[in-house]
Amino acid sequence: MRTFSLLKGMPVFEIQTGSKIGEVCDLSLTDNGVVKGLLLKKGVVLKKTYIIYLEHVSSFGQDGVMIEDESLLELVNETTDSETIEVGYSLIGKTLMTKQGEQLGLLEDVYFLEEVGRIVGYKCSDGFFSDILEGKRVVKTDEPPAIGKDAIIVNVK
Template identity: 60%
Template structure:
């Protein structure tokens, strides 16, 4: 299991050549809450954004992400359904339970790297609340309903 905050900014390497391809820029998240792939920034002066489907990632390490071949990079010709920090941003959206309770604002996601399934959401109630109480993690049992205003999750009872 991995969080986006641990992936953000990690270099992406091609296993065939050892070449650094770029770095992780964001996540491509489908409308049903599945991480489809990684958004990769490539280049120094003229940066371009590409996507790598989650199934084309060979491994997620602590210090880098490995792909077999840079041919799996796909140019983004259309905006992704959702991302965490850029276009169609999910970070900062209100998270509500399917029972109608406000849980807080989305800060980060926990997902299974191999398949892209989001299994938890890191929630914040604001800066001062984070200092006094800390951030919370909400575990889910089903894909969320992502709307214009809120993300509705089916909360796993502990």
């Protein structure tokens, strides 16, 4: 299990050549909240965004993500209509609600299983002072969330 915040900025390496291809900048999610791939920035001056689907990731290490071949990368179209954690249709900062109508806070991070891409938990914030006094809340789930324009609806364990 890994959080997005630990994965962000991690280098991606090609196993065949040992070359650094880019750095993870975001996660790409399906409509039902499953991680389908890693978005990475590649390039020196004009950085472009690429996606590597989870099934093409060889391993997630402590210090880098390994893929077999750079040809597995796909250029991300600017108009792509997919959910992400931070950029585009961002989930960070959205209200997290239970199916029972309880507001849990604002989404700050996600916990996911790298091998299958399933999100299993959410870290949320109730605001600066509440976080200092009570700490941030981690919510565990079994089912994929319902991702809406205004909120993310989860079934809490």
